[in-house]
Amino acid sequence: MGWLGAWSPATSVYAVVATTPGDVVAAVDFARDHRLRLVIKGTGHDYLGRSSAPDSLLVWTHKMRRVAVEDAFVPRGCPSERPTVPAVTVEAGARWIDAYDEVTVKHHRYVQGGGCTTVGAAGGFLQGGGFGSWSKKYGIAAAGMLEAEVATADGRIVIANACQNQDLFWALRGGGGGTFGVVTKVTLMTHPLPTFFGFASGSIKAKTDAAFKELLEHFLAFYSERLNNESWGEEVKVRGDNALQVSMAFQGMSSDDAKVVWAPFLGWAAQHADTMTVDLRFGAIPGDKMWDHAFFQEHLANAIQQDKRPGEPGDLFWWTGDGDQVAAYWYSYQSRWIPLERIAGAQSAKFAGALFEASRHRSVELHFNKGQSGASAEALQRDRETSMNPVVYDAAALAIVAASGTGYPGVRGHEPNVAEGQAAKAEVTAAMAILRAATPGSGSYVNETDWFEPDWQRSLWGKSYDRLLAIKRRLDPGGVFFCHHCVGSEVAEPARP
Secondary structure (H helix, E strand, O other): OEEOOOEOOOOOOEEEEOOOHHHHHHHHHHHHHOOOEEEEEOOOOOOOOOOOOOOEEEEEOOOOOOEEEEEEEOOOOOOOOOOOEEEEEEEOOOEHHHHHHHHHHHOOEEOOOOOOOOOEOOOHHHHOOOOOOOHHHHOOHHHHEEEEEEEOOOOOEEEEEOOOOHHHHHHHOOOOOOOOOEEEEEEEEOEEOOOEEEEEEEEEEEOOHHHHHHHHHHHHHHHHHHHOOOOEEEEEEEOOOOEEEEEEEEEOOOHHHHHHHHHHHHHHHHHOOOOEEEEEEEEEEEHHHOOOHHHHHHHOHHHEEEOOOOOOOOOOEEEOOHHHHOOEEEEEEEEEEEEHHHOOOOHHHHHHHHHHHHHOOOOEEEEHHHOOOOOOHHHHHHHOOOOOOHHHHHEEEEEEEEEEEEOOOOOOOOOOOHHHHHHHHHHHHHHHHHHHHHOOOOOOEOOEOOOOOOOHHHHHHHHHHHHHHHHHHHHOOOOOOOOOOOOOOOOOOOOOO
């Protein structure tokens, strides 16, 4: 994995295989005292390569995998009369499949995590914000954080929650990973399971450019009226071959209920059968079966890939297709939050035109679960307590335009195709330029953004940045924690021996 013109995978010179918070503190102290570059890796899921650096000391938290469910959690230091919350505590190396297996399969609850099961539950995903398929119902993952145990730059283990170290707690919920400390474990709220989780998948393909523009306009209006709510999430892809590829998720309804919601749109498409074809399917499963390995093996075996590595439990898996990212070499990856006002009402025609023009260069993905317009009132209330860029609260979706190939920098005969990468990067940049022009004042998502994102402080954090920077300077004045386009990195990385 790597990124054209940005970063290549690098092996740390030194590594600490951490199994306790004390191991993490020892590594932080050693790096600080010897002025070594420090990197933190749980699973290695980071498009910007922030868990990799040459000539560094690596804190590897992979073995810290404990997950514990609690029925009545009260954050430490809070009044005893504070209402208790059902919760789950995950250590730094736990992956979302570990958490889902414990919370949903074994305890029949839901925790707001990520879609990719191998992503770390306590690392950069959560600290950068974090979205799952049903974020409009349950909120941004960071908003569900109740408490964090953190190794700070001065070598202490502190507890951050709503009752102590509140500034650090706020910064950890959206301010970005690898920046304010090493999180050794976090406690997250859990929720009652819905009756069903379900999916709508397929495509609608237009036969002409004019029909595709009409399709996009009608779909945006339909989305803003019928799908911009807590029941729906995931994405559609606007493709250059005039197809709208649908990969959407729903919760709390059966597949028949979902079909009823889509009936007006599908009825409209049927009336235009001469200019477009529809292939859309709906399916739902019981809520407590969503991450049940045995259930998928019996009923949907093609949907999962079992983790067969030696030493791993036999019931852990990832979704089919997610493994394609393992050797991905990014040519370009750019994102932009799309305000609801751009796709609703009279604005839908104009933005449909922008999407059409962008798709002439490169396919555009609209991730509706990564915008919080239409989210439940309870979720939005929690979301607004995080340090994320406030533009997310009024965003209908996160638009992503990306291109990747395969290759291993420095491995003779297997190097990435630079010429192919440069051409693809130009296509991504041209497509995103159209979307940027159509969304003035918007921003990008810190966990899924461009290495070369312009004006990154404002784009990634907006009005939250000044407070985040003040917290960073107070907690880490010596720059022990440094990563690309992280809070405080506009100052050059501290000199190393």
